[in-house]
Amino acid sequence: MDRTLESLQHIISQVLPHRDPTLAFKDLNVVAMLQEFWENKQKQKGVFSSEGTVVYESLNLPGPPFVSYVTLPGGSCFGNFQCSLSRAEARRDAAKVALINSLFNELPCRRITKEFIMESVQEAVSSTSGTLNDADDPSTSIGAYHYMLESNMGKTMLEFQELMIVFQLLHWNGSLKALRETKCSRQEVISYYSQYNLDEWMRSHMALDWLMKEQEIPGIISQELQVALRELEEARKAGQELRFYKEKKEILGLALSQLYSDSATTSSNDDRMSLALSGYR
Numbered sequence: 001m002d003r004t005l006e007s008l009q010h011i012i013s014q015v016l017p018h019r020d021p022t023l024a025f026k027d028l029n030v031v032a033m034l035q036e037f038w039e040n041k042q043k044q045k046g047v048f049s050s051e052g053t054v055v056y057e058s059l060n061l062p063g064p065p066f067v068s069y070v071t072l073p074g075g076s077c078f079g080n081f082q083c084s085l086s087r088a089e090a091r092r093d094a095a096k097v098a099l100i101n102s103l104f105n106e107l108p109c110r111r112i113t114k115e116f117i118m119e120s121v122q123e124a125v126s127s128t129s130g131t132l133n134d135a136d137d138p139s140t141s142i143g144a145y146h147y148m149l150e151s152n153m154g155k156t157m158l159e160f161q162e163l164m165i166v167f168q169l170l171h172w173n174g175s176l177k178a179l180r181e182t183k184c185s186r187q188e189v190i191s192y193y194s195q196y197n198l199d200e201w202m203r204s205h206m207a208l209d210w211l212m213k214e215q216e217i218p219g220i221i222s223q224e225l226q227v228a229l230r231e232l233e234e235a236r237k238a239g240q241e242l243r244f245y246k247e248k249k250e251i252l253g254l255a256l257s258q259l260y261s262d263s264a265t266t267s268s269n270d271d272r273m274s275l276a277l278s279g280y281r
Helices: 002-015 021-026 030-044 087-104 114-126 132-136 141-151 157-172 175-181 186-193 200-216 220-237 243-260 269-276
Strands: 055-058 068-071 077-079
Touching (some): 055 087, 132 141, 141 186, 157 175, 157 243, 175 186
16 A cells, blocks of 8 residues: 555656645645646647546535536546535545546556456456457457457556447447347457547437337336436445446436427426436435
8 A cells, every 4th residue: 555655656746746745635726736637647648739628517406415527538537425515525526536546547557568468358257157268269258358458558547448438338228239240240349439439429329229229118218317327326426437327327318308309398408307217316
């Protein structure tokens, strides 16, 4: 633990040279520190655009406990896990969680190396019915995972998670299964979708997928949205990275708003969502 703390303090001294590393996590202005950290990171990469912007989002709640999310450049998302009595406190807590994860992500152990890949594949094999021989066969799930890790050698785990989010969502909404049924190999699917970022176009198409499911199973969008909201809340309280759960919520919310657009054109999206989720909480 002491060695990890020393490593984090060393990273702080490199990225934020004018800050006292020993006081980093006691600094009340952690929001400014997080912004400064990512601005410096982007400058080191030669990026001088809005890509270095840290984005905050607060839930519109009438009273405490308040909830705040922070999205980092690249898309990773974190939230406050403590009970916050003010919006400012929730924002600071979310920033602190994001800063700790950002710093931890800079440690050498968080980069994808040959040793890391070997350990990860072995862990994947032990948790499934596969074998180590499957790692060399991209048609297997173990082989596809191995291929993705190999393709991202040298990247950090946050960077890898940002790529994986697309495949997690495609698996969640059934698109990967549909692609396999068209005889597309896992390697072909990975190569194709690795070229694309998760954007509004992709979210809209995933929302359309759920609208088609709604025609077959009425009520499934509301049901899935309730599950997504519970998962998001549980993950936030556990201090986990939240993008997968938050993207599910956004996609299902978009599908729900489209579902009700014809029958409730005068209602706001929030009203429609509240109506559909009247049984949640």
